[in-house]
Amino acid sequence: MSDNLTRRDFLLYGGATIAGVTLGELGRRTLAAADARAAAWPSRGVETWATTVCRECAGGCGVRVRLMDGVPVKLEGNPLCPVARGKLCAKGQAAIESYYDPDRLVGPARRTARSGQPAWTRLTSTEAIALAAERLRQAIATPAGIVVLAADERGPLADAWTRFWRAANARLAWTPMPTAARLGPRLEVLTGAQGDPVFDLERATYVLSFGAPIVEDWLSGVWTQRSFGRFRRGSGHARGRLVQIDSRRSATARKADEWLAATVEQQVILAYGVASVLLRENRVDRAKLEPLAGNFDAFERQVTTYYTPDNVASATGVPVVTILRLARELASASRPLVAVNADAPAALADAVFTLDALVGAFDRPGGVFAKTGDPVLDRADAVEALRDVAAGRLRPKVLVFGDSSPLRALDAPADASAIAANCDFVISLSPYLDESAAIADFLLPVDVAIESWQAMLPATAVAADLVAVTRPAVPRRLETQDRAALLQSLGTAIGGSVEAACDWRSSEDVVGAELKRLARAARGTPYATTYETNWVRQLESGGWWASPADSEQEFVDRVLTVGGWIDPWFDPNQLTEALHAHGGLAFPIPESPPAVRDVAASPATSEEVALAADVxxxxxxxxxxxxxxxxxxxxxxxxxxxxxxxxxxxxxxxxxxxxxxxxxxxxxxxxxxxxxxxxxxxxxxxxxxxxxxxxxxxxxxxxxxxxxxxxxxxxxxxxxxxxxxxxxxxxxxxxxxxxxxxxxxxxx
Amino acid sequence: MARWGLVIDLDRCTGCQACVVACKHENNVPFSTPETARGGRLMTWLQLVAADLPGRPTASALPLMCQQCDRPPCTDVCPTSATYLNPEGIVAQIYPRCIGCRYCTNACPYAVKVFNWTAPDWPDAMAPMRNPDVSLRPKGVVETCTFCHHRLIAARERARAAGREIAPDDYVPACVATCPAEAMVFGDLSDPHSEVAALAGSPRAFRWMEELGTQPKVIYLREGE
Known part of the structure; x- marks a missing residue:
């Protein structure tokens, strides 16, 4: 970048540059060809429906695409999807705008000037792959020569992505999505259970939430919203009461029956304050707790000593009477649940799970279950990697963006030009005109969700094993690439171990292999109605499994038609079993009284006001x-x-x-x-x-x-x-x- | 004859606005810009508004659309009968008849009849996204929620083709279909066995500005105990 180019100039040129790629003559021609079918509108009115998976968050909601004469006009929830059950959130509804986005990148392009300068050249796919492979081949031999950033997803296609870049000696990092998987490590510290927590919001009768955005996008948006509706006005129990402790009046705080303003640091203190009252007033079920108590005695001694209501009140500004009332409400509720945000710091998550343990919420309807499975991998944080690049601590030869998520984090550098300046070459796979495309030297846009083969593991919300699987709902609209096919082409061009890592030719192969694996697993069923899902659960827990299809091909077709596969059998005692194996609960032991006093966020105590009056x-x-x-x-x-x-x-x-x-x-x-x-x-x-x-x-x-x-x-x-x-x-x-x-x- | 009505349980509603987006896409309501929004000309048939309701510590988020009144003030003032109450209780709008006098927008106490200040416009690339079941409105007419009347027509056609009567689940507006919190229930208020009729009789039920005597068929269920 030239010395006299300001940051604002950089951003403006970048925007103009990308606009040129999307709206230049080539782009206009491509869009015109793609929109030729629009000329036939109004249509002949032949309505069909296709299945796909929403990719606006990690929830993995099933979607039905309404097609008029083959052209998508509307998205609806897939009624058979156990996550969505026919519903969609606002982001899911708006996802069709991404397919038709007039500023979508129309195909591969290369910046033909220095970074930030407005000059681009469109490339054919073959040229683009050859050029990208050449850059990657040169960078492979250098330690941390390739840095790859993308949103954290789970599933066979995400695994293929990881395998490819590991074979290329790349340093991989992910933007963590706000899912239950992020809370898994904290649950493991307390209980020893490896897996994701499942919060049974629907059957809870009282929820004490520490910053959990329950009515916004908590863990799995659509699933949680339905659970909230049923928590509030479900059949079979009285109206659920929600108390929200949050640093601001969020949408959840607005919906709550009571909102207490507290910073995250104060929330940790408040949680231990409530625990202290539960223990002091003997409001925990000791008979149930003691067999799994672990270090309970030490925890009780320390927390009741340090976190007295007076100490907590002075540290948080929440009155003593309120702390006592919260603890008593929690203890007297028939099915209390304590909830926490997925990206809460470890101290807050520990405090919340401790409260859940004290009120007997583990492995109980309306409480917390564990969906155990493979241990959660320690994923490097993409935003940290990005900050290292911006500060010059990391200078990769090639920086690859799978999407723009790392650049959208609150902690990400606002000045993206510094990132571009510290990399030899930036490749963006984003299909959109966005933050990563603006700093890229090379654009390799991939297909958007409804054009793609899908095989993903939805974020944990339903107490079951799920895989969302679909084929493309609509044909590719522009000259974009299938992501797995792009990797395979790059692998072939690079050769060696990278080529060997690609045991697929396209996403269809990866999805097909997953479907065959599911067919051979001899369990579960293609997505089905609630009644049928419950019937499968009955059969499986009774030790018998009825094949949902006569042949492997029929099974594959059915899964692709309905949008996924579910094994509804679930062991509701996994936390208890893990606790037995783990030697009981490992409570976090407070070592000192609460010392954090956030004056700015809490009113002065009456004693302080009196003292101040004398001075x-x-x-x-x-x-x-x-x-x-x-x-x-x-x-x-x-x-x-x-x-x-x-x-x-x-x-x-x-x-x-x-x-x-x-x-x-x-x-x-x-x-x-x-x-x-x-x-x-x-x-x-x-x-x-x-x-x-x-x-x-x-x-x-x-x-x-x-x-x-x-x-x-x-x-x-x-x-x-x-x-x-x-x-x-x-x-x-x-x-x-x-x-x-x-x-x-x-x-x- | 059915009498279509909508019940919105504010205790379940999370204010997520999925209904707002679903309505916009279903009914070909064009996108706005910051300028149009700042000028108070946001084009939306369904919007979340803040409402101070009794017993709530803070303003509630209320999904507000045409209240489909049984005594609609808008129809009384329309000089061309462009807006009228159809036999099934839906306040309908005939766009070619509308002369854009805006009497109805002034008469509506809920401010849910929206004057179309500009011709509806989408980027060319987005034109195929428009729903062919819903007509595009020209500039200078008044638009409003129709309970997705085109879905009723389609449901009738499907039922007729199948040789049966229309069933309760055949006709559901787009907002109700997508509501993730299951806060919206739609149906025939004249059917005493329908869920919507049962909920309309709930002790929590109220009509927005019901003291005006407009007799809305959008019924809200109060938040709280």
């Missing part, structure tokens, strides 16, 4: 940045796929009536001091940058804090994503440790 305060300058700013990602933001979906931007800031806008939440009293009305345009200023947003008053938010929405759109993205607003990561500069950052907010 004549010295005149002090008001702080330059008096507010502590937290950033959050709205649930409608797509972490891995296409951000350029206009229907989702209309949902931002709702129901407060602020579509398409970034919004900042403020305590009404704080806002009044600055004369900021609800809905007013404001400017947020930190030591690093200033950005504009809309103010939303939130009663109950700690007065010295503010919460700002983060939508990672920018000038390098598609036409709608460019309109959303500035990148809020500028506010804390390049150091994620400076979050939450200090800001001032004033009317603009």
């Amino acid at each position: 004549v305060p010295a005149p002090v300058e008001p702080p330059r940045f008096p507010l502590k700013l937290f950033a959050f990602t709205p649930a409608t933001v797509n972490p891995a796929g296409n951000l350029n979906q206009p229907a989702l931007f209309e949902l931002l800031g709702q129901p407060e009536g602020k579509p398409w806008r970034l919004w900042v939440e403020l305590n009404p009293e704080t806002a009044a001091q600055q004369d900021i009305a609800n809905g007013a345009a404001v400017r947020i200023t930190s030591a690093h940058a200033s950005i504009d947003a809309v103010a939303v008053h939130v009663t109950g938010l700690p007065p010295e804090t503010a919460a700002l929405s983060f939508v990672p759109g920018g000038p390098t993205d598609g036409r709608w994503a460019r309109l959303v607003g500035p990148d809020v990561r500028q506010l804390w500069g390049e150091d994620p440790a400076s979050r939450p950052c200090a800001v001032r907010i004033a009317r603009s």
Whole structure:
């Protein structure tokens, strides 16, 4: 990059450059050819349906595509999918916009100027593969010469991706998705069970949630939303009560019967405070707990000594009476459940699972189960790798983006040009005009979800083994590549162990091998109605399995038609069994009293107010940045796929009536001091940058804090994503440790 | 004759807005931009609005669409009879008749009749995504939710082809079909055995601004105990 090219110039040129690739003459011709069928519209009205899998998150919901004369017009939930059961979330509904995105990359292209400069050349697939293979071949011999980043997925196609890059000596890293798998290691520390936790929200009667975004995108969005509906108004039990402890008034806090504002650090203290009350008041089932107690005695001694209600109240600002009431409500509920966000820090996850153990929630309806299986692999964090590259600690010869997810993380560097500057060559496989395409030297766009063969393991939500499997629902629209076929072609061109790692020619081969494996497993069934699924469970638990098909081919066809395979048999005692093998519960032992006192996020205690009244305060300058700013990602933001979906931007800031806008939440009293009305345009200023947003008053938010929405759109993205607003990561500069950052907010 | 109605359980509703997107795609409602949204001209037939409801500590998120009133103020003021109450209780709109006078938008207390300030527009690449079952509206007419009336027509045709009566599950609007929290129930209010009729009689049931006497057929179930 030239010395006089500013970051803004870089982003603008990058955007213009990619726009040229998508909308240049070649692109226009390709789009025109692809849209030829549109000329026939209105159609003859022949309606058909195809099956696919939603890839907007890791939930793996089954989707039915409505086709009119072979052209997709609408997505609906697949009623046979045990995750979706015929429903879709907002992101799932909007996914069709990704297929038709007018800014989709139309085919392979190569930047013909230095990084950031606007000059591109379209390539044929053969040319593109030859060029990419040449670069990769040169980088293979260098340690960490190839760095590969992508969203974390599970399944045979994801395994093929991993096998290929491992054979190429690449350093692999993944963007962790907010699924139950992220909580698995913490559950293992406490119980010894290797696998993912399954939260039985539907049958719980009382939920104490520590920041879990239950009505947003918790673990598996559609599944959780249905479970929430049934938790609230399900048949067979009274209305479920939800208490949300959260740093801001999230959508879940809005739906909760009670919301307590607390930072993540305070939530850990509060959880141990509730545990302390349960133990002090003898509200745990000791007879049930003691056979599996492990280090329970030491835990009880320490937690009751250090986490007294008074200590916890002074550390969190939550009144003693509230702590006592929460503990008593939890203990008196018939089926209490304590929930936690998937990306909670280890200390909070440990505290929450400890509470679940104390209230007897393990292996109990309305509690927590374990879906044990293969141990969770230790996945390197893509965002950390990205930060290493941006800082020059890692200088790969080739950086490969499987998608844009690492660049969309709150902790990712806001200045992507530094990443491009520290790599010899950047390859993006993203099909979209997005963050990774903007810094790439080489574009190899792959097919989007409904054009692809699919074989993925949905994020753990259902207590069963699942594989979502489908064939492409529609023909390829542009000159994009099948991902597995692309890898195989690269492998052939590179040769050696990389070629040997590719035992497939295309995704169809990988999916076919998985289907044959399922057919030979002699268990489970293609996706079926709830009744049929329960019938299979009865048969399997009774020691008999009825084959759902007369031949392997019939089985394969049925699975592909209905969209997946399920083995509904589930051992509900896996946590208990693991605990016996593990020698009981391994509680985290607090070594000291709670010391964290987040003054900014909690009101002063009455004693402090009294003390302060006796002291004549010295005149002090008001702080330059008096507010502590937290950033959050709205649930409608797509972490891995296409951000350029206009229907989702209309949902931002709702129901407060602020579509398409970034919004900042403020305590009404704080806002009044600055004369900021609800809905007013404001400017947020930190030591690093200033950005504009809309103010939303939130009663109950700690007065010295503010919460700002983060939508990672920018000038390098598609036409709608460019309109959303500035990148809020500028506010804390390049150091994620400076979050939450200090800001001032004033009317603009 | 059926009398179609919709019950929305606010205790189940999570405010996820899947219904909003489903409605937009189903009914060929064009996308907005930040400018149109800031100008109050967001084109949407179904929207999540904040509503202060009794007994709730904070404003609730209310999915709001045409309330399909039995006594609709909008039909009374329409000079061309473009909007009218059809025999099954759906407030329908005949776009070629609409002259865009906006009397109905002023008369509607729920502000759910939306004037079309611009011709509907999609990028060329997105044109095939439009639903051929729903007509495109020209610039200068008023649009509103029709309970996905085109789905009723299709359901009738399917039932007729199968030689049977229309069944309760045959006709479901797009918002109800997608609702992941199962908060929306649709059906025939005149059928005493229907789920929607049973829920409409719940002690938690209320109509939005029911004191106006418009007699909506969208019925909400209150949050809380």
